[in-house]
Amino acid sequence: MRALDRIALTCGLGFLYAPILILVIYSFNASALVTVWGGFSTRWYGVLVADVPLREAAGISLVVALASAALATVFGTLAALALDRGGRFAGRRVFLGLIYAPLVMPEVITGLSLLLLFVGFGLDRGLLTLVVAHATLGLGFVAVIVGARLRGLDRSLEEAAADLGAAPARVFATVTLPLIAPSLAAAFLLAFTLSLDDLVIASFVSGPGATTLPMRLYSQVRLGVNPEINAASTLLVGTVTAIVLTASWLTGRKGSA
Amino acid sequence: MKRLLPVLPALWLAAFVLLPVILTLKISLSTPATAQPPYLPVLDWSAGIEGWGSFLEALDFTNFETLASDALYRDAALSSVTLAAIATAILALIGTPIALAMARAPERWQPRLVALLIVPFWTSFLIRIYAWIAILKPEGLLSAGLMKLGLIARPLEILNSQGAVLIGLTYAYLPFMVLPLYAVLTKLDPRLPEAAADLGAGPTRVFWTVTLPLARPGLTAGALLCFVPMVGEFIIPDLLGGSDTLMLGRVLWSEFFSNRDWPLASAVAILVLVLVVGPLILFREDEATEREAGR
Numbered sequence: 001m002r003a004l005d006r007i008a009l010t011c012g013l014g015f016l017y018a019p020i021l022i023l024v025i026y027s028f029n030a031s032a033l034v035t036v037w038g039g040f041s042t043r044w045y046g047v048l049v050a051d052v053p054l055r056e057a058a059g060i061s062l063v064v065a066l067a068s069a070a071l072a073t074v075f076g077t078l079a080a081l082a083l084d085r086g087g088r089f090a091g092r093r094v095f096l097g098l099i100y101a102p103l104v105m106p107e108v109i110t111g112l113s114l115l116l117l118f119v120g121f122g123l124d125r126g127l128l129t130l131v132v133a134h135a136t137l138g139l140g141f142v143a144v145i146v147g148a149r150l151r152g153l154d155r156s157l158e159e160a161a162a163d164l165g166a167a168p169a170r171v172f173a174t175v176t177l178p179l180i181a182p183s184l185a186a187a188f189l190l191a192f193t194l195s196l197d198d199l200v201i202a203s204f205v206s207g208p209g210a211t212t213l214p215m216r217l218y219s220q221v222r223l224g225v226n227p228e229i230n231a232a233s234t235l236l237v238g239t240v241t242a243i244v245l246t247a248s249w250l251t252g253r254k255g256s257a
Numbered sequence: 258m259k260r261l262l263p264v265l266p267a268l269w270l271a272a273f274v275l276l277p278v279i280l281t282l283k284i285s286l287s288t289p290a291t292a293q294p295p296y297l298p299v300l301d302w303s304a305g306i307e308g309w310g311s312f313l314e315a316l317d318f319t320n321f322e323t324l325a326s327d328a329l330y331r332d333a334a335l336s337s338v339t340l341a342a343i344a345t346a347i348l349a350l351i352g353t354p355i356a357l358a359m360a361r362a363p364e365r366w367q368p369r370l371v372a373l374l375i376v377p378f379w380t381s382f383l384i385r386i387y388a389w390i391a392i393l394k395p396e397g398l399l400s401a402g403l404m405k406l407g408l409i410a411r412p413l414e415i416l417n418s419q420g421a422v423l424i425g426l427t428y429a430y431l432p433f434m435v436l437p438l439y440a441v442l443t444k445l446d447p448r449l450p451e452a453a454a455d456l457g458a459g460p461t462r463v464f465w466t467v468t469l470p471l472a473r474p475g476l477t478a479g480a481l482l483c484f485v486p487m488v489g490e491f492i493i494p495d496l497l498g499g500s501d502t503l504m505l506g507r508v509l510w511s512e513f514f515s516n517r518d519w520p521l522a523s524a525v526a527i528l529v530l531v532l533v534v535g536p537l538i539l540f541r542e543d544e545a546t547e548r549e550a551g552r
Contacts, residue, residue, distance in 0.1 A: 005358035012355035019388035082263035098270035106489020113277030
């Protein structure tokens with residue numbers, strides 16, 4: 001490997017990981033000052049465990065992430081199937097645009113526009129609106145991931161099953177679904193992570209009693225750097241890393257990446 | 258059966274993507290009011306055609322006139338686009354060598370390198386930006402380190418400035434630039450740069466005349482993936498930019514949450530949409546030309 005390439009990779013990955021590493025290291029800092037090292041301690045994790053509002057917020061985030069990821073996976077997979085198998089249906093371009101829109105649209109716009117919809121139809125803001133908003137956000141990502149897997153699928157397997165007399169529903173359940181299952185799992189996990197991570201959209205569409213973890217963290221971050229947040233961040237980073245590694249392992253299997 | 262496949266997702270997308278944007282457009286033409294919902298006019302369905310008439314009459318462009326005439330919004334729009342453009346340029350500059358290095362790395366390393374790039378990208382955005390506060394603040398690690406090295410005499414005043422916002426934008430969006438570039442570069446036929454080198458071109462010339470032109474679709478895709486969300490970015494200017502850095506995402510946020518001016522916030526949303534739709538259309542045409550050329 002060339003020396004220049006090595007430098008580029010080291011600097012690039014160093015730039016990406018250094019801030020996260022610093023954050024993790026300082027979560028074990030005994031001192032309350034975030035920039036002064038006062039020795040190793042797990043006291044901030046104790047503070048974290050005793051923080052009831054934060055724990056409640058984490059619970060709400062988990063519920064919303066699970067429900068919205070499930071919805072996003074179902075609808076996103078249907079969308080991917082429609083694009084891959086549906087032929088040239090009317091409005092296909094508009095459909096494609098609507099799938100991709102939430103992927104690139106600035107979050108403030110997604111959040112505000114969804115809120116205006118909910119208010120316009122007199123829906124109370126809370127868990128339900130959060131789930132719907134996050135499912136909409138995740139849908140596009142699911143469609144992209146599952147769509148990539150569908151395109152890479154060997155269609156002769158499905159044709160063989162059909163030739164041997166299986167009805168379309170049976171072909172789907174016994175051949176297609178098992179083949180795309182890893183990508184479904186990966187897509188679900190990514191939709192889950194997106195929901196768990198979202199601050200901006202949640203701030204718009206959530207109501208009293210439905211404060212998510214990022215919303216709670218944000219209100220504390222605004223007050224300045226604080227070691228308890230470092231501890232919470234470390235746990236969150238650990239969780240997400242585990243999820244991403246699982247997802248990339250799932251998509252990486254059977255050469256589907 | 259096949260025909261029914263798009264129905265459910267299409268209904269969902271129409272209800273929760275298309276309709277909200279149309280509503281935002283409508284409310285951007287309304288007037289704020291101390292009512293629930295806090296804007297006028299509200300369409301009276303029971304009044305039939307007449308209701309529609311008076312509803313449409315009450316809509317006007319006041320909010321957009323405010324956006325155009327008030328220096329605050331003009332500055333916010335200008336600095337959003339400028340900061341996003343500068344950050345995109347920086348990303349292209351540092352993203353290209355990284356993507357190139359990844360594409361040239363031994364094949365068994367490549368999936369791992371991609372995973373390494375993706376992990377922080379899925380790690381909480383809020384937390385990654387928060388991490389920079391501790392680094393950039395005057396008594397933070399960057400100033401302390403540089404002072405220890407004797408490079409600076411006094412702590413840096415970089416947090417709460419546009420510089421900090423640029424660092425945050427570059428940091429947060431790096432994977433969005435590198436991944437599309439890598440996707441193109443990894444498919445590039447290695448015989449093409451080799452042929453150029455065999456014919457006597459130096460490494461620099463090979464890069465500028467062969468590799469870069471071939472990598473252009475990746476570069477455009479990356480630039481778009483970065484620029485579009487950056488223009489409406491909220492968390493980065495809010496946490497790193499201080500009170501002086503105005504960006505449209507932040508203006509929208511404060512019009513909505515602090516001033517409770519929903520129509521003006523909607524007008525800002527529409528302005529951002531218009532600002533980013535331009536580059537998107539340019540990209541589509543670029544893509545179309547690429548396809549034509551490929552035939």
